Amino acid sequence: MAEKxxxxxxxxxxxxxxxxxxxxxxxxxxxxxxxxxxxMSKRMPKIGGTFLQAESExxxxxxxxxxxxxxxxTMTSSSSPGISLKAEGLSYxxxxxxxxxxxNIQRGGPGLGGIQPSQSDYFFMTRGxxxxxxxxxxxxxxxxxxxxxxxxxxxxxxxxxRMPAMLLADGTMGQMMEPVVLPEESVDPESIxxxxxxxxxxxxxxxxxxxxxxxxxxxxxxxxTNIERFERYAQLEKEECRWEEYLMDDAEIxxxxxxxxxxxxxxxxxxxxxxGIKVGMIRPITLYPFPKAPLAxxxxxxxxxxxxxxxxxxxxxxxxxxxxxxxxxxxxxxxxGMIPSSDEVLEAIRKEAK
Amino acid sequence: MxxxxxxxxFGGQGLLFSGKVLAHAALIEGKELSWxxxxxxxxxxxxxxxxxxxxxxxxGSPIIARPNVLMVxxxxxxxxxxxxxxxxxxxxxxxxxxxxKVERTDIEAVYIPATQMAKEMNAVSLAxxxxxxxxxxxxxxVAPEVVEKSLRxxxxxxxxxxxxxNLKAVEMGIRFIEENGK
Numbered sequence: 001m002a003e004k005x006x007x008x009x010x011x012x013x014x015x016x017x018x019x020x021x022x023x024x025x026x027x028x029x030x031x032x033x034x035x036x037x038x039x040m041s042k043r044m045p046k047i048g049g050t051f052l053q054a055e056s057e058x059x060x061x062x063x064x065x066x067x068x069x070x071x072x073x074t075m076t077s078s079s080s081p082g083i084s085l086k087a088e089g090l091s092y093x094x095x096x097x098x099x100x101x102x103x104n105i106q107r108g109g110p111g112l113g114g115i116q117p118s119q120s121d122y123f124f125m126t127r128g129x130x131x132x133x134x135x136x137x138x139x140x141x142x143x144x145x146x147x148x149x150x151x152x153x154x155x156x157x158x159x160x161x162r163m164p165a166m167l168l169a170d171g172t173m174g175q176m177m178e179p180v181v182l183p184e185e186s187v188d189p190e191s192i193x194x195x196x197x198x199x200x201x202x203x204x205x206x207x208x209x210x211x212x213x214x215x216x217x218x219x220x221x222x223x224x225t226n227i228e229r230f231e232r233y234a235q236l237e238k239e240e241c242r243w244e245e246y247l248m249d250d251a252e253i254x255x256x257x258x259x260x261x262x263x264x265x266x267x268x269x270x271x272x273x274x275x276g277i278k279v280g281m282i283r284p285i286t287l288y289p290f291p292k293a294p295l296a297x298x299x300x301x302x303x304x305x306x307x308x309x310x311x312x313x314x315x316x317x318x319x320x321x322x323x324x325x326x327x328x329x330x331x332x333x334x335x336x337g338m339i340p341s342s343d344e345v346l347e348a349i350r351k352e353a354k
Numbered sequence: 355m356x357x358x359x360x361x362x363x364f365g366g367q368g369l370l371f372s373g374k375v376l377a378h379a380a381l382i383e384g385k386e387l388s389w390x391x392x393x394x395x396x397x398x399x400x401x402x403x404x405x406x407x408x409x410x411x412x413x414g415s416p417i418i419a420r421p422n423v424l425m426v427x428x429x430x431x432x433x434x435x436x437x438x439x440x441x442x443x444x445x446x447x448x449x450x451x452x453x454x455k456v457e458r459t460d461i462e463a464v465y466i467p468a469t470q471m472a473k474e475m476n477a478v479s480l481a482x483x484x485x486x487x488x489x490x491x492x493x494x495x496v497a498p499e500v501v502e503k504s505l506r507x508x509x510x511x512x513x514x515x516x517x518x519x520n521l522k523a524v525e526m527g528i529r530f531i532e533e534n535g536k
Contacts, residue, residue, distance in 0.1 A: 005381075006377060006378050032393055115393070172416070172417070175390065175391055175393050176389060176390040177377060177388070177389035178389070178413070179386075260416075260417070263414050263416065264417060270414070339417060341417070341419050342415060
């Protein structure tokens with residue numbers, strides 16, 4: 001077995017990206033994700049890659065657009081306010097059908113907000129982070145190991161479906177250290193563009209030009225690109241939903257939570273089980289596509305759902321949609337950088353059990 | 355057994371580092387662990403803490419609500435965390451920096467004049483490592499001899515010259531527990 005090392009979540013993302021063949025990082029510092037940029041600034045020059053601290057988040061995402069056009073694995077990272085600035089670029093990436101990795105280590109908002117952990121960009125990320133009709137793939141890791149593993153998954157899914165992919169985590173996940181087995185270096189960065197027939201790699205006078213663009217002035221053509229894109233989204237929704245089920249076999253209450261709150265919830269569920277409360281958890285791993293099917297299935301047997309989130313009830317709505325409002329969906333939440341304690345979650349579970 | 359350790363004090367006392375050395379030692383022992391820093395606009399002189407969980411079982415939440423091991427290097431941290439310690443837990447107090455005693459009677463207090471001891475070896479910034487030595491000796495959360503290996507692997511290149519002093523500080527903490535019969 002490969003060696004376990006101790007790393008921060010942010011560092012694990014950076015090292016995993018490099019091992020997956022990413023050689024182009026463009027970013028701008030912002031707490032609590034700056035370790036990604038710091039790590040890249042040390043590693044990239046040593047391996048012939050690009051680390052570039054742009055003049056702004058907007059510049060960085062547009063550099064990603066350029067690098068992604070050439071078919072290379074490329075990424076940027078930021079935290080909530082910085083992601084707002086990247087929204088325009090995300091829309092252009094989506095409109096040009098370009099894969100790229102975007103990392104959002106969320107902090108409390110809105111506005112400049114605070115720098116402590118949050119999950120309040122949920123709507124922003126899952127509903128379409130920019131103008132126009134589009135989605136990005138959104139993955140929600142809950143361990144440092146998943147942060148490394150999902151970095152690879154984000155590159156692979158993004159390329160398969162030709163769309164930007166995001167790792168969406170909270171400040172705690174970025175800052176904490178855990179043992180992690182990093183992915184093997186199995187991808188030759190130079191070989192990746194050749195697998196993308198659309199990439200602007202140079203015609204060599206042998207083929208027509210590849211054009212990367214999101215401008216379509218003829219409405220019928222633009223309509224066609226939108227419809228084709230949503231066919232891909234339908235395929236993605238059908239095939240790529242991921243989630244974890246925890247003690248759901250006999251559960252009468254289903255906790256739904258992601259990231260750090262899923263971990264706090266696990267502690268609370270263990271404590272509630274000791275009191276004889278039949279409670280389990282479904283932890284969505286893909287937030288777009290949202291794992292509706294397992295929730296709908298759970299709705300057939302549980303009495304109620306309880307979302308535990310660091311926002312005012314954003315994923316709560318997705319759970320209601322997934323189960324067609326067929327059961328009660330309660331919520332246990334804290335915002336602004338506060339995190340519910342396992343006792344608070346336990347109390348919310350007890351209330352559901354009454 | 356699960357050790358939930360909070361190390362708290364002022365920024366600049368090396369609390370995040372001593373937590374990292376403990377976490378890395380747990381990694382070497384093949385245990386489950388997590389390390390979570392307080393983060394923010396923190397600086398030398400501000401408050402600072404880290405939470406380290408060392409366990410035989412997978413770690414759920416890295417956030418510690420009720421530590422069973424508490425290390426405090428300033429009075430505000432003792433005030434803040436004393437009530438959180440689980441019954442039967444142990445508090446390690448740097449008695450050179452904190453004049454008051456632990457008030458609770460259902461937890462054990464270990465008073466170490468760590469900063470004074472570190473001053474005497476002309477390395478005031480190593481009080482954290484003295485207390486770390488005391489913690490591992492007293493609780494057995496990791497084997498004391500593994501801490502040495504962890505330190506060797508954790509210390510940054512910039513501070514490599516201070517490795518021997520760090521090792522000596524850990525050793526002093528271990529000896530303090532041996533000599534004080536705890």
